[in-house]
Amino acid sequence: MRSALQQPFKTAVLVLVWGWLLFLVFTPNLLVVGASVMTRDPGSFISLPITLDAYRQLLNPLYLDVFLHSLYMASMTTLVCLVIGYPFAWALSKVPRQRQVLLIFLLIVPFWTNSLVRTYALKLMLATNGLLNNALMSLGLIEEPLKLLYSEGAVIIGLVYLLLPFMILPLYSVFEDLREDLLRASHDLGAGHFATFVHVIVPLTLPGVLAGVMLVLLPAMGLFFVPDILGGSRNLLVGNVIKNQFLDARNWPFGAAASIVLTLTMAFLMFAHRLSKRRIGEEGA
Amino acid sequence: MKQTLLSLSNLSKQFDGKTVLDSLDLDILDGEFITLLGPSGCGKTTLLRLMAGFEHPDGGTITLASQDLTHTPPEHRPLNTVFQNYALFPHMSVFDNVAYGLKMEKRPKEEIRERVQEALAMVQLQDFARRKPHQLSGGQQQRVAIARAVVKRPRMLLLDEPLSALDYKLRRTMQVELKRLQRELGITFVFVTHDQEEALSMSDRVAVMKDGEIQQLGTPREVYERPANLFTARFVGETNLFPGLVEKTNGDDTVTVDVFGLKRTFAKPDFPLRDGQSLHVLLRPEDIRVLSPEASDGVSGKVVERNYKGSTLDSVIHLDDGTEVLASEFFDEDDPAFDYRLGEPVRVSWVDGWEWLLPEEASPVGEETNVDA
Amino acid sequence: MTRWLPRTYLTLVYLLLYAPIAVLVVFSFNDSRTGYEWGGLSWRWYESLFNNRAMVEAMWNSLWLALSAATISTLIGALTALALHRYRFRGKKALNGMLFVVMMSPEIVLAISLLALFLLVGLQLGYVSLLLAHVTFCLPFVVITVMARLSGFDERLPEAARDLGASDFTMTRTVLIPVIMPALLAGWLLGFTLSLDDVVVSTFVSGPSYEILPLRIYSMVRVGLKPEVNALGTLLLMFSMVMLIMSQWILTRSKQ
Numbered sequence: 001m002r003s004a005l006q007q008p009f010k011t012a013v014l015v016l017v018w019g020w021l022l023f024l025v026f027t028p029n030l031l032v033v034g035a036s037v038m039t040r041d042p043g044s045f046i047s048l049p050i051t052l053d054a055y056r057q058l059l060n061p062l063y064l065d066v067f068l069h070s071l072y073m074a075s076m077t078t079l080v081c082l083v084i085g086y087p088f089a090w091a092l093s094k095v096p097r098q099r100q101v102l103l104i105f106l107l108i109v110p111f112w113t114n115s116l117v118r119t120y121a122l123k124l125m126l127a128t129n130g131l132l133n134n135a136l137m138s139l140g141l142i143e144e145p146l147k148l149l150y151s152e153g154a155v156i157i158g159l160v161y162l163l164l165p166f167m168i169l170p171l172y173s174v175f176e177d178l179r180e181d182l183l184r185a186s187h188d189l190g191a192g193h194f195a196t197f198v199h200v201i202v203p204l205t206l207p208g209v210l211a212g213v214m215l216v217l218l219p220a221m222g223l224f225f226v227p228d229i230l231g232g233s234r235n236l237l238v239g240n241v242i243k244n245q246f247l248d249a250r251n252w253p254f255g256a257a258a259s260i261v262l263t264l265t266m267a268f269l270m271f272a273h274r275l276s277k278r279r280i281g282e283e284g285a
Numbered sequence: 286m287k288q289t290l291l292s293l294s295n296l297s298k299q300f301d302g303k304t305v306l307d308s309l310d311l312d313i314l315d316g317e318f319i320t321l322l323g324p325s326g327c328g329k330t331t332l333l334r335l336m337a338g339f340e341h342p343d344g345g346t347i348t349l350a351s352q353d354l355t356h357t358p359p360e361h362r363p364l365n366t367v368f369q370n371y372a373l374f375p376h377m378s379v380f381d382n383v384a385y386g387l388k389m390e391k392r393p394k395e396e397i398r399e400r401v402q403e404a405l406a407m408v409q410l411q412d413f414a415r416r417k418p419h420q421l422s423g424g425q426q427q428r429v430a431i432a433r434a435v436v437k438r439p440r441m442l443l444l445d446e447p448l449s450a451l452d453y454k455l456r457r458t459m460q461v462e463l464k465r466l467q468r469e470l471g472i473t474f475v476f477v478t479h480d481q482e483e484a485l486s487m488s489d490r491v492a493v494m495k496d497g498e499i500q501q502l503g504t505p506r507e508v509y510e511r512p513a514n515l516f517t518a519r520f521v522g523e524t525n526l527f528p529g530l531v532e533k534t535n536g537d538d539t540v541t542v543d544v545f546g547l548k549r550t551f552a553k554p555d556f557p558l559r560d561g562q563s564l565h566v567l568l569r570p571e572d573i574r575v576l577s578p579e580a581s582d583g584v585s586g587k588v589v590e591r592n593y594k595g596s597t598l599d600s601v602i603h604l605d606d607g608t609e610v611l612a613s614e615f616f617d618e619d620d621p622a623f624d625y626r627l628g629e630p631v632r633v634s635w636v637d638g639w640e641w642l643l644p645e646e647a648s649p650v651g652e653e654t655n656v657d658a
Numbered sequence: 659m660t661r662w663l664p665r666t667y668l669t670l671v672y673l674l675l676y677a678p679i680a681v682l683v684v685f686s687f688n689d690s691r692t693g694y695e696w697g698g699l700s701w702r703w704y705e706s707l708f709n710n711r712a713m714v715e716a717m718w719n720s721l722w723l724a725l726s727a728a729t730i731s732t733l734i735g736a737l738t739a740l741a742l743h744r745y746r747f748r749g750k751k752a753l754n755g756m757l758f759v760v761m762m763s764p765e766i767v768l769a770i771s772l773l774a775l776f777l778l779v780g781l782q783l784g785y786v787s788l789l790l791a792h793v794t795f796c797l798p799f800v801v802i803t804v805m806a807r808l809s810g811f812d813e814r815l816p817e818a819a820r821d822l823g824a825s826d827f828t829m830t831r832t833v834l835i836p837v838i839m840p841a842l843l844a845g846w847l848l849g850f851t852l853s854l855d856d857v858v859v860s861t862f863v864s865g866p867s868y869e870i871l872p873l874r875i876y877s878m879v880r881v882g883l884k885p886e887v888n889a890l891g892t893l894l895l896m897f898s899m900v901m902l903i904m905s906q907w908i909l910t911r912s913k914q
Contacts, residue, residue, distance in 0.1 A: 010741060010745050010747070013737045013738065013740070013741045014741055014745075014747060016734060016737065017734060017737065017738040017741070017753065018749075018753070020734060020793075020794070020797070021753070021756050021757075021760075023775075024772065024775070024790060024791075024794045025756060025759070025760055025771075025794065026756070027775060028768075028771030028772050028774055028775040029767075029771050031771060031774040031775055031778060032767070032770060032771045032774055035774060084671060087664075087667060088667065088668065088671050090664075091664035091665075091667055091668050092668065094664060095668070101910075103668070103672075105902070105906060106672060106675075106676075107675075108902070109898070109899060109902060110675060110679070112851050112855075112898040112899075112901065112902045113679075113855070113894065113895050113898045113899075114854070114855045114872065114875070114891065114894045114895075114898070115855060115857065116855075116857050116872055116875050116876055116879060117682070117875065117887070117890070117891035117894055117895065118678065118679065118891075119879070120682070120875075120879040120887055120891065121678035121679055121681060121682035121891065122678045123879070124678065124681055124682060124685065124888075125677065125678050125681055131681055161675075161678070164671075164675070214762070218762075218764045219764060219765070221764065222764040222765060222766040222767075222858065223858070224766065224858070225857055225858070225876060228876075228880055229879055229880060239764075239766045239858075242766055242770060243766065243861070243862075246770050246773060246862065247861075247862070252774075255770060256770065256774075259764075259766065259767045259770055259771075262764050262766070262767055263763065263764075263767055266762060266763065266764065270762065337817075337821055338820075338821075339817050339820070339821075358820065358825075359817070359820040359821050360820050360821070360822075360823045360824055360825055361823075365821055365822065366817070366818070366821045368814045368817070368818060369814070370812060370814065372812055372814035372815050372817065372818035373818075374815060374818070374819075374833055374837075375837065376836045376837055385819070385822050385824075385832075386822035386823050389822055389823030389824050389828065390823060433818075433822065434821075434822075437822065437823070
C-alpha cells in the first residue's frame, strides 16, 4: 500500500508537522537551554557572556529552600495520591463492567473542567468561615474555626484534588490488565494474600505506579496557581519561582535554569518508567 | 487446452533487502482454480499482492491477456480480491459494501441495485442487505466479501487465505461453496493458503512455494503422489521417507533398490541413476501395511502409538533400527489381525508400485517458521 | 475482602471529588454576598456576569480561541497521525518522541519556551501567540486519539477500496475519513476543552490585547472570594460536561 500512495501528500504533511514542531517545540527549548547559560540583562532579558551563574544561583540557600519545599509538597501530593489512588483503582477494576464505564466517566469529568474553577471551589470550602469550618463548628467538633487556608496543607490538598485522576487512571489500566488467573496461580502455588500482593501484584502494577507518579509529581511542581489561590506567599512551587523570574523579576537565565531542572526530573522519571515496563516484558513507551 | 489468462514472468520482490520472490514465472490459465500453497514466509501472499497491484515488483512483468499490468494501480486492474479478514467497510451496510465497486464504475442506480441483489442472492444473503458487517457471523462476513468481489465480474478473483478465520466445519462448507461459485461464474480463482488439505481438495492446479520460488506446479494428484522434491513431499501430506540404495538398474526400465535389507523392484524414476547410489523411497501413511510378526514379508518393528480417527486407524511404528513409520489404515472392525496393542511387535510392508523415488538433496529441508511477508 | 468495603471507599472518594464542585454550583444560586451563608435562591450572579462587558468579551475570546485551536490542531494532528500510521520515513521515531515530550513536559516549561520564542521573533503577544501555543499543546492529544483509532483500523480496508476501483483520493474520502471520523471529533472536543481550560501556558503568552476567560478568572480568584466566579464556574462545568458526554457518546457509538 505504502508504495501505491502519492508522494506529494506525504511530503506536504511531513513538512507541515516537522515545521510546526521544529519551530514551536525544538527551537523554543533550545532557546531556554541557551538562556540558562547567559547573563541576566534588565533591558533585553539576556546577554553575553556565557556563564553558569544561573545554575549556581539555584544552589543559593534562599532558592534551594524553596525548591526543596516545593519538592517536599510535590512528593507529599504524590504520596497522598498514591495512597488514595492505589486501592481506589483496584476497587474500581473489580466493579462490574457496565458500572465501570460510568465511574470512569465521573472520574474524568473533573479533568475536563477548568482547574482554576475547581481550585476556587476548594477555597470556598476551606476558607476560615467556609463550609468545612462551619460544618465542624455546628457539629461541635471544634470551638474556633481552623485556619486551613494559606498553609502548606492547603496547597497539598489542592494539588491532590487536581491531580488525583492522573494517578488513578494509569493505575486503573494496570489493574485492568492484571489477570485474575495470575492471582489464582499465586494462591494455588501456596502464597497467601500478603505474599501474592508483594510478589505478584506490586511488580505487575509498578509501571502504573510510576506512570502515575510521573503524571502527578511534575505538575505538582509546576501548577503555580494553586499556591497563588490556596497557599499564600510562603508555600511556593518551582512553578511560582519560574513564573516570577520570567514575568516579574525578569531574571530569565535563572528561570530557564529552574525549568531545565524540572525537565531533567521529568526525563529521569520517564526513564524509570520505561525500565519498569521492560522488566515485566512490555515494550517501552 | 485452456488459454493463458495471466502471465507472471521473471517477477522479483525484495523487502528491506530480503528477497521474497526470486525471478518467478507462472502462467495462470483462463477459468482454472489455482492454489498457491506454502508455509508462511514463502512469498505466496506477496505474489498475490503483486497481482492485485498493492505492491510493485522490483523486476519482471505481469501480463493479463497480453495487456501489461505491471505498473497499473489496483483500481484499474480487472481483478478483485477477497481479503484474509474480509476487510469489509465497517461504516457501510452489507448492501453498500457490495455496491461500492459498482459505484466506483459509476453504474446507474438501478443496475447497481439489481446486480447487488443478484450477488447477495448468490451467496444466500439477500435478507441481510441492511445489516452492518459487525452484525454478521464470520461465515456471513466471508460471503459478503466474496459477493463484493465478484459483483464487479472480474476476469480473476484473488483469495488471500479467505477461510483461515473460520472454524473447521465452516471451512469445509465454504470450500464446497467456493468451488461451486467458481464453476458457476467461470472466473479464474487464485487461492492462497498454507493448508495443504484445502489446496488439494479445491484446486485444478497447485503451485507449491518455498523461499519465493515455485517448487512444483501440477494437479493435486501429481503434487501428492509424485512430489518433485523432498520439500513438496514433506509439506503436502504426511510422508514416510525410507533410505534406499540402488542395487542395480535393470534393462526393462526397472531398478532394484535395497530398503531396510529388502530387495524391491521399482519403475525407473526420471532422474539419472547409477548403481550404489542412495535415494529416498517415499511412502504415504496409507501406502503402508501393518502385518503380523509372523508374516514373511516386511521389516520388523513395534507399535508405539495408536490413534483412532474414525474412518482410519493411524499408528506410529518404530522399526528395529529406530526409523519412525506412520501408517494409516482403513478401519475394519471385522479384521481381528488389525487390532495391535501398544508395544506389540509387527512387520511393516507396503503395496508394490505405490512408492515414489526421490534423489538425495544436498541441503536438508529446514522447518519454516518465518512470518508471512 | 467483603463487598461493602471497596464500595464504601469508592463512594467516599467520589464524594470528596465532587463535594467542592457541588458547593460551587449551589453557591452560584446564593443570594448572599459574603458567599459563606445561604441567603436564598437568586440568579443575580449570573446576571452580573453577563452584564460585565469585559467578562462577556473574554468569554467570546476564549470560545473563538478554543474553536480555532481545536480545529487547527485536529487538522494537523490527524494528518500527522495518518503519516505516522501509513508511511515509513526517516525520523519517524524522532517525531513520535517529540510529540511525547510535548505531552509529558510540565506546562510551565512549554510556556516559558514559547514566550522566549515569541519575544525573539518579535511576535506581538495576543491572539496569534495564544493560538500557536494552544495548537502546540493540543497536538499530541489529537495525534494520540487518532492513532488509537488507526491502530485498530484494518490495514486491508484501503486496499479493498482500491481493489474495487477507488482512486487514492476517493478511498480517503469514502473509507478512511468516515472510519476515523469519531476519533477526529473526539480529538477536536479534547483540544477544545484543553484550550478552554488552560491557565499556565496562557499566562505567559497572552497580551493585554486579547483577554481570555481563564486569565480573567485567575485575576478574580487570586484575592478573596467572588460570587460571580461561582456562577461562571457552574457554567463552565455544565459546558465541559456536555462536551465530554458528546465525545464519549461519539466514541462508544462508533465502537459498538
